[in-house]
Structure formats: C-alpha cells, structure tokens
Amino acid sequence: MNLNKVVAHYFSDIENLTIDKFGNGLIHGTYVVSKENKPAFILQQINTEVFKTPDAIASNLEYLSNFLISHNQDVFFPVAQKTLTGLHYVIEENTYFRLTPFVSGTHSVDACSAVEEAYEAAFQFGKFSSSFNKFDTTLLKPTIPDFHNLEFRWKQFLDALQFGNKERIAFASAEIALIQQNYSIVETYQKIIQSSDFIQRVTHHDTKINNVLFNESNKGVCVIDLDTVMSGYFISDLGDMYRTYLASASEEGTDFDSIQARAPFYDAIVEGYLESMKDQMSVVEIENLAYAGEFMIYMQALRFLTDFLNNDSYYGIRYELNNYNRAKNQLVLLEQYRIVAY
Numbered sequence: 001m002n003l004n005k006v007v008a009h010y011f012s013d014i015e016n017l018t019i020d021k022f023g024n025g026l027i028h029g030t031y032v033v034s035k036e037n038k039p040a041f042i043l044q045q046i047n048t049e050v051f052k053t054p055d056a057i058a059s060n061l062e063y064l065s066n067f068l069i070s071h072n073q074d075v076f077f078p079v080a081q082k083t084l085t086g087l088h089y090v091i092e093e094n095t096y097f098r099l100t101p102f103v104s105g106t107h108s109v110d111a112c113s114a115v116e117e118a119y120e121a122a123f124q125f126g127k128f129s130s131s132f133n134k135f136d137t138t139l140l141k142p143t144i145p146d147f148h149n150l151e152f153r154w155k156q157f158l159d160a161l162q163f164g165n166k167e168r169i170a171f172a173s174a175e176i177a178l179i180q181q182n183y184s185i186v187e188t189y190q191k192i193i194q195s196s197d198f199i200q201r202v203t204h205h206d207t208k209i210n211n212v213l214f215n216e217s218n219k220g221v222c223v224i225d226l227d228t229v230m231s232g233y234f235i236s237d238l239g240d241m242y243r244t245y246l247a248s249a250s251e252e253g254t255d256f257d258s259i260q261a262r263a264p265f266y267d268a269i270v271e272g273y274l275e276s277m278k279d280q281m282s283v284v285e286i287e288n289l290a291y292a293g294e295f296m297i298y299m300q301a302l303r304f305l306t307d308f309l310n311n312d313s314y315y316g317i318r319y320e321l322n323n324y325n326r327a328k329n330q331l332v333l334l335e336q337y338r339i340v341a342y
Contacts, residue, residue, distance in 0.1 A: 006097045007033060007043065009083040009090045019043065032102060039102040041081065046089070046096040046227075054096045056141035057227050058088035063139045064202065064229065067132060075131040076222035078103060106213035106221050112245040112265065119268040120220035121212045121245070125204055125237050126276025128223050132202035133280055137231035140202070144228060147205060148236045150189040150299050157306045164309035172324055175305055178331050185298045188291060192233065197284035203232030207240040234277070234285060239296030241269050246293075246340065247333050251300070254325050261336040266293075290341040297337055301330035 003019045011017065022032040022042065029045035046054050058080070065079045080088050080098040089098040112118050146152040157179065161169060169176065192198045204211070205228035213221045246269075248260040270289060278286070305327035307314045312323055 002092075003031065003043065006090050006092050007099070009085075009087075010041075010081060010099050012084065033099070039104065041102050042100050044098055044100070046098060053141070053143065054089055054098075056143050058098075060140050060143065060229055061226055062088070064132065064135070064226075067135050073131045075127060076103070078222065078224060078226075103213050103221065103224075106215055108210045108213055108224075110210050111250070112209040114218075115264050115268045116218065117209060117214075118241070118245045118265045119272040120214065120218070121207070121209050122238075122241055122269040122272030123276055124212050124220040124223050124272075125207050125241065126273040128204060129201050129234070129237065130276045130280055135202055137200045137202060140229070140231045142230050144205075144230075147228065147230070148232060148296075148299065150186055150295065150302075151193075153299055153302050153306070154183075154186050157302050157309075160306045160309035164306075165311050168309050168311070168324075172305060172308060172327075175301075175324070175327055175331060179298075179302055179305060182298055182334070185291075185294050189295060192235070192288070195284070197282045198233055198288075199280075199282065199285070200231045201234065201280075202229060203234070203236050204229055205232055205236050205240075207237045208244050234281065235288070235292035235295045238269070238273055238289065239292035239294075241273070242266065242293035242337065242341075243296045243300060243330075243333070245269060246337065249329075251304075251326050251329050252322075253329055256328060256332045259329060259332045259336060261333065261340040263340045266340050293337050293341055294334065297330055297334045301327045301334065304330060 004014060007014055007017060007019065016036050017040075018034045018037070019031050020034070022030045031043040031045075032039050033041040033043050046057075061079050065077055067073075068075060068077055078100050080100050082088060083090060089096050091097075109117060112121070161176070204223060204226070206225060207223075211225045212223055215221050246261040246265045248262060249255065249258060253259060274281075274286075304315065304323045308321075308323035308327060315323055315326075317323055
C-alpha cells in the first residue's frame with residue numbers, strides 16, 4: 001500500500017511529509033504523519049472486519065462534534081480531518097483510511113500502574129460522557145452491533161454449547177459450570193435494560209487506559225479511539241475500567257493464584273468517574289456502581305470461553321489454550337473483584 005497516495009487526498013503538497021508506523025494497536029494499522037520532522041497527524045487504516053460500517057463512525061463523530069461546538073463544551077474531541085474534497089475518510093485499494101490531529105505534548109500508557117492514572121482516566125471518561133448531557137442518543141448508529149449486549153453474548157454461549165467443539169466443551173466443563181452459576185449477572189442486566197432508571201448515554205465502550213492521553217505532568221488530557229462511541233449504559237465504561245485497571249495481572253496471565261483486584265484502584269476509579277458524572281446519574285445507577293465490574297468481567301469471560309468452544313474463531317490466539325486461559329483468568333478476577341467491591 002502506497003501511503004503517500006492516501007495522504008495526498010488531504011494535502012496538495014506532501015513533499016515535506018513523512019509517514020512512520022506508530023504504536024501497538026491491535027485493531028487498526030496506525031501511522032504518524034510528520035511535517036518537517038514534527039508529528040502532526042495520526043493516519044489509521046480502519047479494520048473493516050471489526051468495524052464494518054465506516055460511514056456509521058463518521059456520522060456519529062460528526063453529530064457529536066457539532067453538539068460540542070453548539071453547546072460550547074470544554075472538551076477536546078480529536079475528530080477526523082476532512083479530505084480536500086470534504087470526505088471523512090479515504091478509500092484506496094478497497095481499504096479505508098482516516099486522518100486525525102496528533103495531540104502534541106501527550107503520551108499514553110499501556111497498563112494502569114498507579115492509582116493516580118486510574119483516577120485521571122476515570123475522570124476523563126466520565127467527563128467525556130457528561131459533556132454530551134441532553135444529546136439525543138437515537139442519532140448514533142451502532143458501529144459494532146450488540147457489542148456490550150450481555151443477552152446476546154449469553155445466546156452465543158448457549159449456541160457454542162450446542163454446536164461447538166465437543167472435546168473442548170468436555171475439557172472446559174468446570175469453567176462452563178462457573179459461567180452458568182453466575183447467570184444472575186445476566187438477569188440483572190435484563191432488569192437494567194428494561195428500567196427507566198438506567199439512562200442511555202453517549203458511551204465510549206472501550207475504556208482501556210491506553211485510550212486516554214496524558215500530559216507531561218501525567219494529568220489526563222482527553223480520550224481517543226472513538227470508533228466504539230455509541231449509545232449505551234454507564235456500566236460499559238465504568239465496568240471496563242474496573243476490569244482492566246484493577247487487575248494485578250493482564251488477561252493473558254496464567255498464574256491464576258496471583259490474580260488480585262487492587263482496592264485502591266477501585267476507589268480511585270469511582271472517585272474520578274463520579275466527579276464528572278454524579279450529578280447526571282440516577283440514584284439507582286449509583287447503587288449499581290459495583291455491578292458494573294461484574295457485568296464487564298463476566299461478559300469478557302463469557303466471550304473468551306465461547307470463542308474457545310468455537311475453535312477460536314474470533315480472538316487471535318498465541319497458543320492452543322489461549323482463549324481458555326483468558327476465560328479462566330477473568331473468572332478468577334470476577335471473584336477477586338467481588339472481595340474489593342462488596
């Protein structure tokens with residue numbers, strides 16, 4: 001792929017531009033575009049196997065950007081640059097690309113290693129959602145349908161039990177039993193989506209720590225990677241922060257006895273998120289702050305185990321039992337999380 005042909009859609013003169021691979025993203029191919037040796041833009045190759053409707057992403061971000069402008073909201077929102085002909089993205093060789101500004105003076109971190117990072121990230125994600133108070137979420141299109149729909153994930157699991165690899169089903173019998181024993185988490189989700197006390201909001205849906213930019217003083221600046229921004233419930237964003245910031249080991253860890261949920265990080269997440277969001281949340285939502293962690297950790301365990309039973313058809317694996325061990329990891333984390341949260 002000739003990336004110069006891609007950036008030529010954005011600039012009439014590309015002589016002083018250089019393009020280099022950037023970061024460790026797993027979904028999109030990411031490059032930094034430098035002007036006179038200074039980073040100026042991020043160029044991303046959109047993974048249409050995951051995001052099958054790039055138009056939905058562009059439409060969502062345009063609605064959200066216009067809302068922030070019209071309501072004078074003080075939040076940095078790194079939207080895609082338009083091409084010379086006014087398009088939101090470029091298609092070259094049946095491949096989609098988009099260009100966004102490079103946020104100078106910032107950095108990201110790959111793992112949450114300090115309580116202060118957890119607080120800053122939670123504050124930024126809370127600030128992001130709170131900035132869209134009163135936004136009509138029916139305008140937003142699903143960029144990944146049923147992404148955090150626990151009923152849908154449960155049905156996928158039941159289908160895997162019926163049609164999946166029989167040897168793997170027998171091998172994972174203990175983990176399957178644990179998933180089934182925790183079905184009350186699904187039942188609570190069913191009550192939530194039927195309740196008027198739970199509000200559909202602008203939700204990021206991918207609140208890993210590396211989707212926050214920090215300045216040189218390690219203060220949060222903004223959230224990035226907005227492809228998964230859709231209408232959703234707060235439990236998605238808060239729950240994913242619990243899942244990925246609290247754990248003493250990553251979801252790839254196989255030393256299951258060492259997996260712990262770090263209580264100070266839980267407190268920091270709650271404090272940071274509520275500082276931005278508390279005034280916009282219902283009493284019942286606040287009563288369910290802890291459930292958010294159960295929801296996301298359980299759903300991820302469910303998804304990993306389902307994929308294992310389906311012969312690893314979705315998640316990339318490094319070895320044969322990778323998805324099985326990921327599911328086991330998350331089930332251990334679920335129990336450790338409950339010790340901290342309740």
